[in-house]
Amino acid sequence: MDESQPGGPQVRLLDLIEAMRKLRSTAYSSQPDAGVVTDARGAALAILTPDGTFVSANRSAAALLGYSSAELAGKGLADLAPDDYHAELADELSASAACEFHSFSAVLSSRTGHPTRLALHQQILPTRQPGSTVLLTLFEEPLTFEPGSADPAELFDARERVCQTYLMMGQQKERQRLAAELHDGLGQALTLIKLMAEDTLMRIRRGQIDDAANLLDSTVFRIRETIGDVRQICGELRPLMLDKLGLPAALSSLCRRVEHSAAALSVSFDCDVADNDVPEHLKADMFRVAQEALNNAVKHAEATQISLSLRGDAGGWLLAIQDNGIGYENHPLATEDAYTTGLGLIGMQHRVEMHGGAFSIDSSAATGTRVCATWTR
DSSP states (O other), rough: OTTTTTTOOOBBBBHHHHHHHHHHHHHHOOOOTTEEEBBBBBOOOEEEETTTTTTEEEEHHHHHHHHHHHHHTTOOOOHHHHHGGGGHHEEEEEEEHHEEEEEEEEEEEOOTTOOOEEEEEEEEEEEESSEEEEEEEEEEEEOOOOOOOOOOOOOHHHHHHHHHHHHHHHHHHHHHHHIIIIIIIHHHHHHHHOOOOHHHHHHHTTTOOOHHHHHHHHHHHHHHHHHHHHHHHHHHHSSHHHHHHHHHHHHHHHHHHHHHHHHTOOEEEOOOOGGSSSSHHHHHHHHHHHHHHHHHHTTTTOOOOEEEEEEEEEEEEEEEEESSOOOOGGGOBBSSHHHHHHHHHHHHHHHHHHHEEEEEEETTTTTEEEEEEEEEE
């Protein structure tokens, strides 16, 4: 890593977008019968140095490995691999550093120590430091389809069974993830709140009113934090506004919230699509793309005007977010927050393209940034 940059090597977001596209194209064209099970957060993505050190990781990758994104930063893949697999992992990382794209399997242990064999797809990503590169890495839990027959009917039935297997494994992964978050996160938080409330009650009975009041203030703060955690878990599964308002109204509400979150910011919304016209399986992705792009425009583009549009015709749907900011060309990714922003955008790109859509970003200092996602009917 570049010691002169506290957030690691500088990477252009447009290079990251292109690297994701190359990675997906190469990975899935070379493994047409491979299946992947992901959770509701989407693709598990990270940026690693050639020696396997985490520069940044999104929440999906962190959850897959049992850590937070902050905990993974600076940790090496070798730290997660059982001793018997260190040599194998070192050979694979050397191969990744020597070619533009490399896929391999590795045994990695989560925080609990349980080893899991994962598929890693790595694409070389140039940085702004001459001679320096990092590796965009996609982590997957693979399923390999191996039909035992050339008969078309049996082949179709076998593929149908594999699809059902993917679905059941995906459901099981979501149950496991939610159970872990409810137990480790909310369960511990509620236990702490219970103890704090009991301690407050004891102090009141002893006449320690001032101490009880201070402790009660801390208890209320913990309750607010826990409410936020509940909303985050629910929001990751499906944005609540979609069910309450429908997609067009949810997008309009999102624009208003973003506009009110920053001073001197104007956000316009244009939509000619009815909620019933959009397939249910696309609504969440459309909302996530808009949410990610709007947040990035506010945080990093220094935009004062943003427009969000959702248009539909006989061919499909177009979601576009345009801002008048400084453009990504002038905002290289160097800090942890910026890296996370980049991984968030290419995570959206991955989900859009996995559903048969197309994703693009055009950015310059003169015209600002335009994020587009299209889906065909």
